[in-house]
Amino acid sequence: MPSSGTKQPFRTLVTGASGFTGRYLVEQLSARGHTVIEAVSGRDEPDTPTRVKLDITSPEQCRRVLDSVRPDYIVHLAAISFVGHDDPLDFYRVNVIGTLNLVEACAAIGHVPRKLLIASSANVYGNVSSAAIDETFPLTPVNHYAASKAAMEAMLRTWFDRLPILIVRPFNYTGRGQAVNFLVPKIVSHFARRAPSIELGNIDIARDFSDVRYVASAYEALLAADVAGEIVNVCTGTPYSLREILGAASELTGHELEIQVNPAFVRQTDVRMLAGSPAKLRTLVPSVESIPFIDTLRWMLTA
Template sequence: MSSADAKQPIRTLVTGASGFTGRYLVANLLGRGHTVIETMAGRNEPETPTRLRLDITSPDACRRVIETVRPDYIVHLAAISFVGHNDPLDFYRVNVIGTLNLLEACAAAGHTPRKLLIASSANVYGNVTSDAIDETFPVTPVNHYAASKAAMETMVRTWFDRLPILIVRPFNYTGRGQASNFLVPKIVEHFARREPAIELGNIDVARDFSDVRYVASAYEALLDSEAAAETVNVCTGTPYT
């Protein structure tokens, strides 16, 4: 390897980079010297060499981005992630077909990155009463978000022999910058406003909560790891009521 090759920066493509998790992960990767190419869904922002527009539901748009960037790593975070989203079909268009478009774009461009990290969700396990859940637990989704992620995983596994893919299933996590329709920011905002009451969903459950910074660092470590063609839970192992 020549010294010029040795100094070649690592190019990492992050879809959903401006989302809650993406902002933390991008900061980590930049701090490690990666050249991060972020994709953005909006049509109004101008493109730059490191910020590209991407409609994940368009196969042509996905292929254009892969052919332009030819990244060393891909972290696929772009998704409809709010369980209460009002159009059920969007979950499947974005979460399932959008992910397939990205994989097919790699094949069409003849490009194999070092690793594709694809974010699923522990929501795929459904309402489990067990104290601990490992990756062998059956998948029993109970809403469209979870069902779309489970369908995405099933489809992605058919690509394990073609691309170096790792599926991650993060459990609940929170931190600064999370939208207020999620549980912890909602509670914090009510507390900050000194509201006398708050309406919540089912409170007779225990949830595993991580800090978003922990999740971002776990994704970073998994990118570096030799692990591929498998599914990994990302959680603390400690449930909170």
């Protein structure tokens, strides 16, 4: 990674840079001396040296942006990530075809970056009854989001011999700035405004929740690590049920709210328990330490 003796800082293109994870990763990379070029969609203002418009569903735009930037590193975060998104086809257009457009653009312009770190999801594991899912577990996706990410991974494997690709499978993570249609921000917002009640689905589902700052640190460290052609879980190995999170938030705020189970929020395909093994991650980047979830919750509640 960049040091005081480096003549030119690394140029790192981050897709989905204005999203929840992207904002934290851009900050992390910039602090480490990278020149970050943020690729964002849906902007009207003109491109700048560090911010470009990119619709990854357009092969032509992918080629144009990559040819103009010629990044040392690519971090591909752009995706449709809300499981309840309305149009199933969008998952495949963006998550599979969009990713294919990026790697094909590298080939088309004859550019091989030092590394492409591409975000998949632990949702690809599906409804697995295990407290420590490692990277060798079979993929059994149960919704379109997970199926699109599994398809993306299968496609990327065919590129492992041509490009230095590292696929990360983050488990659930949260933090300040995450949209309230995700569970933990929804819970936090209800406690923060001392709402009398909250409507939730199954509060006994358990997830391996990480802090977004830990995830950003792991991504940055994995860029520097001597590893490619691999898949790595990004997780803590410690699951928490929504019931436990509600209890912790109540203790932190001194507020109690009535929990109303809304059958409309209970999806038949909900994965009951999802907890990963971070063993491989810890071997590759031992310096990256996870953040206790109670600290994440406290940080979010004091926003």
